[in-house]
Amino acid sequence: MAQRLNRRDFLLTSSVFAASAALASCSSAAKPAPTPTPTPTPSTPTTPTTPPNPSSVPTLGSAFPLITDTAARLDVAKAKALRAAGVKTVFRYYSHLPPSLVGKDLQPEETLIILGEGLSIGSVFQHFNNCYRTFENNWGKEDAEQALRMAEAAGQPEGSAIYFGVDADWPYAALRDPILKYFEDIKRAFEGSNIAVGIYSNGCLCNAVREKGLAQYFWLSGSTGHSGTQAFYNTNNWTLFQNALDVTPSQVGYAIDTNLANPSTQGYFGQWNDRGARPAAHAAAETQTTFMARSFLRADTELMQDLNPGAASLTKLLKDRNVRTIATRCDWTKVITQEGGATRALQPMTGWIPTSALAPMTSFPGNSSNYGLCGAPTAVSDTTKYQNCDRATSRLR
Incomplete structure (x- = not known):
């Protein structure tokens, strides 16, 4: 008997299928012809200038923070x-x-x-x-x-x-x-x-x-x-x-x-x-x-392994996470998570997501700018106040 998908599994499977279809379209798209390299023409030699001080020349496009x-x-x-x-x-x-x-x-x-x-x-x-x-x-x-x-x-x-x-x-x-x-x-x-x-x-x-x-x-x-x-x-x-x-x-x-x-x-x-x-x-x-060179995610997004048809989803990246962008092709962008570093049990991942899923880091996308409980007259328990104080004996009066 065929296994019946619940709504969550159906939506997840559908999103991966849609991503794979889009990747197939991208991978089969015609690639632009290479631009011919112009033949160099002789030029009049110029007097060499004084080399700039390396410390005064900014290095643009640093991949790492x-x-x-x-x-x-x-x-x-x-x-x-x-x-x-x-x-x-x-x-x-x-x-x-x-x-x-x-x-x-x-x-x-x-x-x-x-x-x-x-x-x-x-x-x-x-x-x-x-x-x-x-x-x-x-x-x-x-x-x-x-x-x-x-x-x-x-x-x-x-x-x-x-x-x-x-x-x-x-x-x-x-x-x-x-x-x-x-x-x-x-x-x-x-x-x-x-x-x-x-x-x-x-x-x-x-x-x-x-x-x-x-x-x-x-x-x-x-x-x-x-x-x-x-x-x-x-x-x-x-x-x-x-x-x-x-x-x-x-x-x-x-x-x-x-x-x-x-x-x-x-x-x-x-x-x-x-x-x-x-x-x-x-x-x-x-x-x-x-x-x-970094972007926020507008919504939960599948991270695809590559741009080949039938590419697998590596993981789901969650809304508001920030990623480093590496390259763009068609309507897809290659990103790396966690600034390329392992954290606890999570390894960094590199893959492709739709460019439309990315938002500039000038603001969190879709945030209502609500400060929530800031300044609320809520009673606070000692458990809340002292939950990180086990070793802080030097903070006692």
């Missing part, structure tokens, strides 16, 4: 691997000691290695900032002072920035208001330092801190389902967007997160190097090119 963050302490080999992959800035952590993870804290010796390999540094403070006691117990002043001490030890110059993490989804007013007090204390402690304050968090809290004028830089975490993240992204007020989490690209060899800079930053987001703050800026054109 220019910005990473990692909790791994970098030695020469790790720093070289980032640089060889095309990375220009790596974010490393300031924290109280001992840090929440061994090797997470940036030490002066590591600073010399990173800068010596031609990378710039982005600074972010996190010390159990996923535990709500950090904010409930008014640690803003102490965290700011420790961040400034570590910045001085690292040689961080004036004019740069230090981001402070709020690493959980805490939208309700009862949780948000102590976080705002935390940033008020940080801003007060930073007065006279000539170092700017940034925040790493979801869109709800980035927006709340921005509206209060408590930070200048806004780094959206890669947890795009967190409160207000898509809404804040669509305002274009963000500075950085963490577009891939905990990936291990083969060319790097250890776990990193990757990030994209908003093209409106013109390549500067508070990073620094041994020449100062602004000299560490990425080229504006390079920032734009890297950003434009």
